Amino acid sequence: MTDHSETAVLGKDSAPVIAEEELVEGSSLWKDAWARLRKNKVAVGSLVVFVLICLFCVLGPFLSPYDSNAQDLFSGAEGPSADHWFGTDTLGRDLMVRVMVGGRISLMVGLVATVVALAIGVIYGATAGYIGGKVDASMMRFVDLLYALPFTIFVILLMVAFGRSMWLMFVAIGCVEWLSMARIVRSGVLSLKKQEFVEAAVSLGYSHSRIILRHLIPNVLGPVIVIATLTVPAVMLLEAFLSFLGLGVQPPNASWGVLINEGQANMEIYPWLLLFPAAFFAVTLFCLNFIGDGLRDALDPKSAKD
């Protein structure tokens, strides 16, 4: 009983408890950032909506009575109803389940491709910034060159050349989106490496990799998190673009891009087939962009408006 009442008391104001736990870890930057982020109503609202969409997509298919690929040709292309909240597509498949399953793939692309981009960008940028000099100049020149290239064309050719496998697409997109990440990490490392704590680490005889991994990268984590959050919608956009052209996720698998493509093919007669997936896709991108902006303001107060 006593245990219960104690947790109840603690539970009442759980927010300060979380804050204190973070304080114990000694990173007051993160605590400050979290406090600032919580004040940003748009960002918090976006975060809530985004989490709800994720839950909807991940858990939804388990709760729905329909299978995403089960066809019911007798109830094909019906509008939203009590049985099928989002209606059914031309093959009689329940659209709500398809939006959920498609969302899983779209969100997974966002996650996996961003991780790929993150890994390449952070390592490349940190190395360039840390070595500096001519190596840095030529490494960043290379990034500039890649920036100027028509990448979508290459992703399209890659997809045609190596089959339309989903994992290949994840990697191909990740390989395209690492450039801004590398730039940001590099400029952060460049300004940090002249500071005293790095000098101290050097004089203690630490290895280069230890200095990069333990001392420099943690200090550029803030901007990296921001750019990663903003990379997720960019990546999802590219996936949907490819799927829309028929080069990404292949039917009967669905992603939001596939569903939008199927929807626009029949939009005159069955507009809901376009509207539901398009709405989910747009709202998700909206939320991710606002979360990214909010994180930027929270982690770098100087850049905040006024």
Add this chain to the structure above:
Amino acid sequence: MLKFIALRLLQGMLVLLGIYAVTFVLVAATPGSPFSSERAIAPEILAQIEAFYGYDKPLGERFITSLGNVLQGEFGPSAVYANRTVTQIIAESFPVSIKLGSISLLLALVLGVPAGILAAVKRNTWLDYLPMSVSMAGICLPTFVMGPLLALVFGLILKMLPVAGWYGPEYVVLPATTLGLYYAAYFARLTRGGMLEMLNQDWVRTARAKGVPEHTIIWKHCLKGGLIPAITFLGPALAGIISGSFVVETIFQIPGLGQWFVRAALNRDDFLVLGLTVLFAAMIVIMNLLVDIVQVALNPRLKYD
């Protein structure tokens, strides 16, 4: 300045050469052949077809010949559409894409840049919030969502504009709006950011303290620097409009380069893919060169980077 331009030109050539090589390898690595079809073809005939297109030669030799041809402006025959050369196809569809692309880009600039300036000058009023939330919505509605939605509303429900084809001026409206709005949103946000950075400078405060009128500060002192982010974005915007045209030309059934590219990639029309890739890349390289020059002209400090 001349040396700078010459250097960048040389670099651009090298980039194009690299792109050509990579595309060639990718196209060659694609399984299947452009000449395979549903019907079985007698092996002798297939061999003749391959010999006609030069596919019987080893890969390295093919690369050298095709590169030599491209350098002379000859992109070769279409491997799928008999009796048509890549140059013919480009000559027919390039003007269409140029028209669509330039109207879109113009629309993006005309809508985006003034909106961004206004938002920065009137910051934190509804004249800032309104355009900025509209532009956020624009960024989150990519071309392949915006296109069908516009077609649905203005074409099918209101019946004001045609939704497909490419005949008169009214056929340009929906596709150009679809392509342009997305980049208008980007230009608005970049211009706002750039102008705000300028307006927050110490020398602006000094100018205000000295009694320089606000419009002089905005138009004479801040505009030049404030537009740099938007100008830098012109290169990526052109690249984006090209790849956006793949989608928009497919949605609105426009006979431009974008639709040809998607079809060529799917049909394994090797020469057409190569020719179009080089053309797209050349346009982007030239645009980036122009952007670099304008940037250096606006901000001479960049020259020594």
